[in-house]
Structures are given as structure tokens and as C-alpha cells.
Amino acid sequence: MAASLTTQAIARVPDARRDAAAEPVNILLVDDQPGRLLTYRAILEPLGERLVQAGSGREALKLLMEDEYALILLDVNMPDMDGFETASLVHQHPRYENTPIIFVTAVNVSDMDRLQGYKLGAVDYVMVPVIPEILRSKVEVLVELYRKRRELELLNASLAARNQELQREKARELETLNESLRLANEALESRNAELQNEVAERTRAEERLRGVDHRKNVFLATLAHELRNPLAPLQNALSIRRLQSAGAGDPLQETMERQLALLVRMIDDLLDIARISQGKLALRPARASLSDVLDAAVEIARPWLDGGGHSFLMKLPPADVVLHADQARLAQVFANLLNNAAKYSDPGSRIELEAVLDELRDEVVVDVRDSGIGLAPDKLGEVFEVFRQVDTAVERSQGGLGIGLTLVQKITEMHAGSVEVESAGLGHGSTFRVRLPRRAPAVGDSIDVPAAAGVQAVEAGEGPPGRSRVLVVDDNRDAADTLAMMVRMLGHEVRQVCDPEQVEAEVERFAPDLLFLDVGMPGRSGYDIARSLRARPGRGALAIVAVTGWGHAEDRNRTREAGFDEHLVKPPQLDAIRRLCADAIGRNPTR
Incomplete structure (x- = not known):
């Protein structure tokens, strides 16, 4: 009976998560111009979320006291209380201190204004006139992040409830064991039967624990991979910043690079722990x-x-x-x-x-x-x-x-x-x-010197003079934008595609020398695209580089089998990008 109750409690967890994912979330639209509010609504209504309007900062604050909102679309220039002041008051409230804000402005803002906005909690700026696809995609991403947070909260709550149920079940098992020991003094036959039941129950408990441990390791590996995706545009942005400074010493740049390297190192440690627990960490002695x-x-x-x-x-x-x-x-x-x-x-x-x-x-x-x-x-x-x-x-x-x-x-x-x-x-x-x-050296043996731990094993290639044609493919627009900008600043011609279904057509039009291809994309993977390109006549000279958050040996083997020439783990390093772009110059015979 107890096991049945536990099974029912566990079964309710995915149902609750599905309900949380299906329910529309609140999005607050704040603008003193009714025409703009109608525009925002027309753009965002296809998302199927609950859109709430406010004509001023004060009205927005009143609405925030009455309900919870996943996202705030906030006009910067409003009478009485502008967007910056409104954002400051919003994030002073503990309930909304982490609520993302997209500022909308009809005038070009200075870097100081942007910095002020980001300090107040802005995650992005949108210029008027608003481009519907851009606004819709930004909002969609932030809403999805909000839903993921809600799902995680539900999951934590369900795990706590499950833990309590397991504790109660263990307490009941202990009572059963005590009772079996008492009855064992009365009859040896009854005692033996109860001991057999106990062994069977413990075996089932061990199987459950092994299952939980396995799921934990899978979760750690998946978490480390997913954390690499948002790190890619951050690393790209830092590389762009370094290129803009022409290598000049910048304490802020060095601090950001050092902290990002530390974060990547912690992610690598998570992966190593998961590999060791699963027996997948192999040494190369x-x-x-x-x-x-x-x-x-x-x-x-x-x-x-x-x-x-x-x-x-x-x-x-x-x-x-x-x-x-x-x-x-x-x-x-x-x-x-x-x-x-x-x-x-x-x-x-x-x-x-x-x-x-x-x-x-x-x-x-x-x-x-x-x-x-x-x-x-x-x-x-x-x-x-x-x-x-x-x-x-x-x-x-x-x-x-x-x-x-x-x-x-x-x-x-x-x-x-x-x-x-x-x-x-x-x-x-x-x-x-x-x-x-200590191992004694064998005669004629040479010492292997692999790359330092935590550093991507690539060097900056000099390459022949000229420009490469580079195509960047990633469904994460921020990652694609920053990588393309980095390649462009290195002096190469670049285009980008965020829809995996458009890659072949763009390859035919652009005839690139080098293709940076994200592996994990919705609808169509980078493996499928690489195999498709390799099967086309005249595309054997195209250099295809996998850009992915997965870096295990089996992942590298899989990209190699699909036709990729190289495998970069997110976030990619500037030296690797520079070397690959330089090496790709003139590879395409059609040029």
C-alpha cells in the first residue's frame, strides 16, 4: 500500500509540470501611448500568453502588487515616471527583484543609459519601430526561461514530498522488521519467512537508490551541457571586446575572462564527477x-x-x-x-x-x-x-x-x-x-605533452593572406550574432542562419569556405545538416566545424562520423576561431 502511494505521488509530478508549462503566463506591457500598446499586443498575441497593459509607471506598479508577471516590456520615455525610475521601484520589491525587463525606446540611447538600464535589471533593449520577429523571439525566450524556473520549483517541491514519503516508508519498514524479530522468537519457520521478505525489500530499495543515483549523474551531465550554451555568446562577446581593444591591457576584460574561465572550469568539474560516477572517465596514460x-x-x-x-x-x-x-x-x-x-x-x-x-x-x-x-x-x-x-x-x-x-x-x-x-x-x-x-622510462620512449587541463587544445593559425567566407549556423540568435561579429572583426566575410532548414540554400548562394554549425537545434540536428552537405557534389572542400556543449570522446566520434572536420566545445576560444578562419582561406574550388 505504501509503495502504491509513493508511485502515485511520483506519477503526479510530470502532470503538474505539464500543467505549469501549458498555463499562459502574465506579460506586463507598459507604455503611455495606446498605439504602441496595440502594436505590442498584435505582435505578442500569437504567443498565446496573457497580456496585461499599463499606461504609466504608477499603474504598472499597482498591477504588479496584484499578480505575478514573467516579463515586463517597459517604455523608457514616459511622463511623470520614466522607465528607469519604474524599473528601479519594481526591482526593489523582493517578489520582482529578478523579473526580466525589456526596455523599449524610440531614441538612440547612450552607453551610459544602457549601463544604467542593465544595472536596474534590464535584459535587453528594443528600438522603435519595433521589428515583430525580434521582439517576439526575445519575449518567447524569456517566457520559456520563466516556465523552466516554475517547473524546477515544482520539481523541488515534489522531490521534498517524495523524500518525506520515503522516510515514512522506511519508518514503516523498521516497524515491520521489529515485529518480525519478535515473531521470530515464537517460531523459527515464521522467522525465516520474514527474513526472506526483508531481503527482497532491501533488494528493491537498493535498486531504487541505484536508479536515483543514475538519474542524478545524468542530470549533472545534462546540466553541465546546458550551461555551456549561454556561455558561448558571453565568451564570444569577450573575444570581440578583446579584438576591439587591439590587445591592450584592460583590468575589466581580464577579470571577466578570468571569471568566465572559472565558470567553465566548474562546469568541467561537474562533467568529470558525472563521468567518474558512471565509469566513463578514461585516462590517456x-x-x-x-x-x-x-x-x-x-x-x-x-x-x-x-x-x-x-x-x-x-x-x-x-x-x-x-x-x-x-x-x-x-x-x-x-x-x-x-x-x-x-x-x-x-x-x-x-x-x-x-x-x-x-x-x-x-x-x-x-x-x-x-x-x-x-x-x-x-x-x-x-x-x-x-x-x-x-x-x-x-x-x-x-x-x-x-x-x-x-x-x-x-x-x-x-x-x-x-x-x-x-x-x-x-x-x-x-x-x-x-x-x-614511479614508472621507469623505456629506451627510445618520448614524453607525451598534451594540452593543459581546462584549455582548449587549439593554436592560432597564421594561414595565407586573404579573407574566408564563413557561414554561422545556430538557433541561439545571441550565440550566432556574437560569433558572426567576431569572425567579421577578424577580417572575414560572414553570414549567419538561425533556421536549420535554410542552411543548404544559403550554402548554395554564399559558397562559404568554412561553416560553424551548432549540433543541437530543434527540428533538425547539425548531424543531419553535415551529412546532407557532405552528400552533395562539390562540397567536399567545405570545412565544417561542430560547435556544441557536449565534449565527451563519444561526442567527438559522432561528429567525425557525421562529416565534421573539427569539434569545438562551447564556449569556443578566440584562438580557435582565428585559426580555423585562416586555415579555410581558399579551400572552396568554386572561388
């Missing part, structure tokens, strides 16, 4: 120099070390040590330890990395020491647990997902090594010790 591994780790951790003004000292054995290992993964191990030391040490603290060769045990021992917050004795055994942070107090929180040390332990163990932590207590710093078996 080769002869690797210990000094090269540690140099790469220091380079990755350099922003954290420099950002905290730390004094860093590295000591290596007199003779270089050669390991049989995956150099990129080992660099990730020591970079995570250095990042951890920098995060939990006061600015200007001393951080040391020392490597010694243990001849007796034929292994290399690497210590990472800091003088940071240290660890209480009862916390030493917890630091390597997934999603665990050594200090979660708000005033001392250093951010992160709590998976860096878990990856350190798992990757080290995959190399037949071990990792341990020592600390004299809170306020006395910590020492993380990694032990790795």
Missing part, C-alpha cells in the same frame, strides 16, 4: 614529466595565487621524474590543490609545493602546504566527500561546488596513487600529500 605536470598545474592556478597576492614556492627533485600518467589529468589534480590552498588562505600567505622521490617505495611524493584556516580533527575524513566544503559559513565562504578535492582523490586513485590531508587544527594551515608510483 603516456610518459609524462613530473616537472611539466607541475608547471601546467601552476599555470592553471596562477589567477588564484596572484589574485590573493600569495607567496608561492615550488621545490622539485634534482633530477626530473618520469611518470606513466595522463599529464592533463594530473595537472588538474595539483591545480585543484593549489586553488584550494589559495582560496582558504589569507591574502599574502605563503603556499608551498614540494616534490620528493621516495627511492625505498619507488614513488614520488608531492606536498601542497598552506598556512590557511586549517581543519578540525573531525573534518579530516570529510574533505574528499563530493559536494562537501570545509567551511560553509557565509562570512568565510570562498564559493565553488565542493567537488575539487573529490576529483583530486578519484583521479589520483585512477593513477594507482593516494592522497591524504594533515592539519594541526583550525588556524594552523593544511598539508595535502599525493603519492604516485
Whole structure:
């Protein structure tokens, strides 16, 4: 009976999510000109949402107190209370502090006005006269994001209810077990039967737990992929900004690039955790120099070390040590330890990395020491647990997902090594010790030097002089716009397509040398498009590059089999774009 109730509760979850997705949401249209309000309504009514009008900022605030709105379309220039003042008052209310606002203006706004609008919560600007397709697509995207948030809230609530039901079920199981033990004293036959029932129930519980764990890992991998999509236009915009500054030092640019790289690194960590849990993380062992591994780790951790003004000292054995290992993964191990030391040490603290060769045990021992917050004795055994942070107090929180040390332990163990932590207590710093078996080098063997962990393995190609014809295909208009703008600023001729059904026709008209093709598009995938183009006569010289959030080995194999020449993981790096555009010059024989 309890299992039936649990099944019914779970079955209601997708129904509730479907109802939330089907119900129209409220969109507030604010403009002092009735004609414009009619225009907005005519443009947005095909979306099937509930459109609510307000003729002034005050009327809009009154409506916001009465109902919930997914989006606000707000005129900048209004009498009495302009759009900026209205937006400020709207976002002062906790209920609407995150409600997206699209500003509508009939005059060109300055960069300062745009900055003011974005500080007040604007997500975009629309110029008058309004282009219906652009406005409709922007609103549609924001409405879909609002629905996804609502679905997530429902899912969280349903998971909480399910957890309570499981707890009640476990309590009932415990009562049944106690009763079975009491009856076992009365009759051995009854006791044996009850024990068999208990084993069967536990087996079913383990199967359920394994299913939940599998779904969690799939969710983590999918989440990491989906997070890469909005990162692509951000990375493109930063690359455009760097091109505009002609390489001049810009602290703001460097800060944004550093933070975006950190976000990409956290996404990569999520993917690695999911791969390890599913047994899909494969090492590529080769002869690797210990000094090269540690140099790469220091380079990755350099922003954290420099950002905290730390004094860093590295000591290596007199003779270089050669390991049989995956150099990129080992660099990730020591970079995570250095990042951890920098995060939990006061600015200007001393951080040391020392490597010694243990001849007796034929292994290399690497210590990472800091003088940071240290660890209480009862916390030493917890630091390597997934999603665990050594200090979660708000005033001392250093951010992160709590998976860096878990990856350190798992990757080290995959190399037949071990990792341990020592600390004299809170306020006395910590020492993380990694032990790795040494592998004697074979005669004539060469050391493999793969790309540093977390860095896309591409170099900027010089290429012959001239211009490439580049076609950008992505259903995400922001990603397509920013990538096309970047290519154009590199001096190449570029066009873009957001509808996958129009790609072949545009290829025939434009005759591009290079095609940047998004893989995951609604209605038609990039795989289908690549296969279609490769099947056409005279298109063998066209360079086709996959741009996708999926970067597993099996994903790269799949794009290669579909006819792609290269595989870029979102967000693509500027050097990769520059190299590919340069290499594509003159590939098309029709030119």
C-alpha cells in the first residue's frame, strides 16, 4: 500500500509540470501611448500568453502588487515616471527583484543609459519601430526561461514530498522488521519467512537508490551541457571586446575572462564527477614529466595565487621524474590543490609545493602546504566527500561546488596513487600529500605533452593572406550574432542562419569556405545538416566545424562520423576561431 502511494505521488509530478508549462503566463506591457500598446499586443498575441497593459509607471506598479508577471516590456520615455525610475521601484520589491525587463525606446540611447538600464535589471533593449520577429523571439525566450524556473520549483517541491514519503516508508519498514524479530522468537519457520521478505525489500530499495543515483549523474551531465550554451555568446562577446581593444591591457576584460574561465572550469568539474560516477572517465596514460605536470598545474592556478597576492614556492627533485600518467589529468589534480590552498588562505600567505622521490617505495611524493584556516580533527575524513566544503559559513565562504578535492582523490586513485590531508587544527594551515608510483622510462620512449587541463587544445593559425567566407549556423540568435561579429572583426566575410532548414540554400548562394554549425537545434540536428552537405557534389572542400556543449570522446566520434572536420566545445576560444578562419582561406574550388 505504501509503495502504491509513493508511485502515485511520483506519477503526479510530470502532470503538474505539464500543467505549469501549458498555463499562459502574465506579460506586463507598459507604455503611455495606446498605439504602441496595440502594436505590442498584435505582435505578442500569437504567443498565446496573457497580456496585461499599463499606461504609466504608477499603474504598472499597482498591477504588479496584484499578480505575478514573467516579463515586463517597459517604455523608457514616459511622463511623470520614466522607465528607469519604474524599473528601479519594481526591482526593489523582493517578489520582482529578478523579473526580466525589456526596455523599449524610440531614441538612440547612450552607453551610459544602457549601463544604467542593465544595472536596474534590464535584459535587453528594443528600438522603435519595433521589428515583430525580434521582439517576439526575445519575449518567447524569456517566457520559456520563466516556465523552466516554475517547473524546477515544482520539481523541488515534489522531490521534498517524495523524500518525506520515503522516510515514512522506511519508518514503516523498521516497524515491520521489529515485529518480525519478535515473531521470530515464537517460531523459527515464521522467522525465516520474514527474513526472506526483508531481503527482497532491501533488494528493491537498493535498486531504487541505484536508479536515483543514475538519474542524478545524468542530470549533472545534462546540466553541465546546458550551461555551456549561454556561455558561448558571453565568451564570444569577450573575444570581440578583446579584438576591439587591439590587445591592450584592460583590468575589466581580464577579470571577466578570468571569471568566465572559472565558470567553465566548474562546469568541467561537474562533467568529470558525472563521468567518474558512471565509469566513463578514461585516462590517456603516456610518459609524462613530473616537472611539466607541475608547471601546467601552476599555470592553471596562477589567477588564484596572484589574485590573493600569495607567496608561492615550488621545490622539485634534482633530477626530473618520469611518470606513466595522463599529464592533463594530473595537472588538474595539483591545480585543484593549489586553488584550494589559495582560496582558504589569507591574502599574502605563503603556499608551498614540494616534490620528493621516495627511492625505498619507488614513488614520488608531492606536498601542497598552506598556512590557511586549517581543519578540525573531525573534518579530516570529510574533505574528499563530493559536494562537501570545509567551511560553509557565509562570512568565510570562498564559493565553488565542493567537488575539487573529490576529483583530486578519484583521479589520483585512477593513477594507482593516494592522497591524504594533515592539519594541526583550525588556524594552523593544511598539508595535502599525493603519492604516485614511479614508472621507469623505456629506451627510445618520448614524453607525451598534451594540452593543459581546462584549455582548449587549439593554436592560432597564421594561414595565407586573404579573407574566408564563413557561414554561422545556430538557433541561439545571441550565440550566432556574437560569433558572426567576431569572425567579421577578424577580417572575414560572414553570414549567419538561425533556421536549420535554410542552411543548404544559403550554402548554395554564399559558397562559404568554412561553416560553424551548432549540433543541437530543434527540428533538425547539425548531424543531419553535415551529412546532407557532405552528400552533395562539390562540397567536399567545405570545412565544417561542430560547435556544441557536449565534449565527451563519444561526442567527438559522432561528429567525425557525421562529416565534421573539427569539434569545438562551447564556449569556443578566440584562438580557435582565428585559426580555423585562416586555415579555410581558399579551400572552396568554386572561388
